[in-house]
Amino acid sequence: MLNQISVFSIFIESLSNLLALTCASVYIEYVKGKNLLPVNIKIKVSTMKFQLNLVKSILAVAGVAAVSAVSAAPASAFSFGNIVGGDTPGDAYVNSFSFDVIDQGSSVLFNIVNSGDAAASDMFISKVFFDDNEFLSGVANIYNNNDVAFSGGASNDQLPQGGNGFTTDYAFSRNTGAGNKWGIQGGETLGLSFTGDYNNVISGLTSGALKLGLHVQALPNGASDSYISSSSSSSNTQDTPEPLTMLAAGAAVGFGTMFKKQRAQAQKAE
Structure with missing residues (x-):
């Protein structure tokens, strides 16, 4: 990605x-x-x-x-998966969401991406959650791009349908006002930078010790759904070419x- x-x-x-x-x-x-x-x-x-x-x-x-x-810079790409036993309205659109992790030296940058889907053109990411387990050491920056505007930080806010051992350490929500404008719409990206070691973070993501969660709204028929980052399998990560x-x-x-x-x-x- x-x-x-x-x-x-x-x-x-x-x-x-x-x-x-x-x-x-x-x-x-x-x-x-x-x-x-x-x-x-x-x-x-x-x-x-x-x-x-x-x-x-x-x-x-x-x-x-x-x-x-x-x-x-060293970087890896990850995907999201549906929550087993959770809601299903967004299951068909799971491949529209992904994130990249980029090494920034003393920090790591997560780029949360909504690639969009013509069958659900209005859907947007309204919240992003991190189950950290001490791989990250605080928020370094929030990169809001174009019509994306989020705020947040350390939080115990819960990922809807989280369960499955997902405990929130950081949560970020779209800014209110202007309807759905500030969410991550199709073709948009949100950047979140944390203090942390890149290699440790990648290890945590691939083992499942570090997880990301998304809450997506405005699915067809007004539904919403949640996703958790995939882990363990090497097919879920790939080195970014130069x-x-x-x-x-x-x-x-x-x-x-x-x-x-x-x-x-x-x-x-x-």
């Missing part, structure tokens, strides 16, 4: 004038960490004509280098071939 590509800005600093560009320094501003990562590119050229032909290519390679320097790194590697090969052709043409013209 996770395919969050980090947003960053690229700054190019020329060490000489544009016509005699021989070296460029690329800085990546990684939005989440607010850190500048230097990537130095040095290119030896033979003639001014060759330099002019390569200016655009150098800038393009600078961007590729920047992309390859930023690899995706599309930026793969893209950069392929692009670097392509630019390398282009450079050889351009240099050969320049030498023939001399």
Whole structure:
């Protein structure tokens, strides 16, 4: 499910004038960490004509280098399951809900996702619950996106139909007002960040010691239902690929071939 590509800005600093560009320094501003990562590119050229032909290519390679320097943070994707013996109105829509867990160093980010379903287009997530068992150490941040607005924290609020050994340690509810607007509607995401160790959290989720619960409203016929995160089976988690790194590697090969052709043409013209 996770395919969050980090947003960053690229700054190019020329060490000489544009016509005699021989070296460029690329800085990546990684939005989440607010850190500048230097990537130095040095290119030896033979003639001014060759330099002019390569200016655009150098800038393009600078961007590729920047992309390859930023690899995706470790992350895993999880699904939700129906509650055995619980209500059934939402059983057919369980696959519409999932969450990703992203390593943020000293904290972990949970992205709660409602992918939507045309057969229940009005359904929305109204509450999110955590049965923690001491894997998490307090709420670091609540990331409300677009028309999603939640609040909450440490709580003993109960997941509807919870039972089954689910004890709430943290609960988050949509803000009231504006009808259902602030819930997690189809195609929307809520981010919840906690202080905690990523590897321990993943271990807790896969063993079932750490669980998430959802309460979903506005199902067909005005019904509601609850879900609990799946656990134990390796099929419920998957390492998130690093599309930026793969893209950069392929692009670097392509630019390398282009450079050889351009240099050969320049030498023939001399």
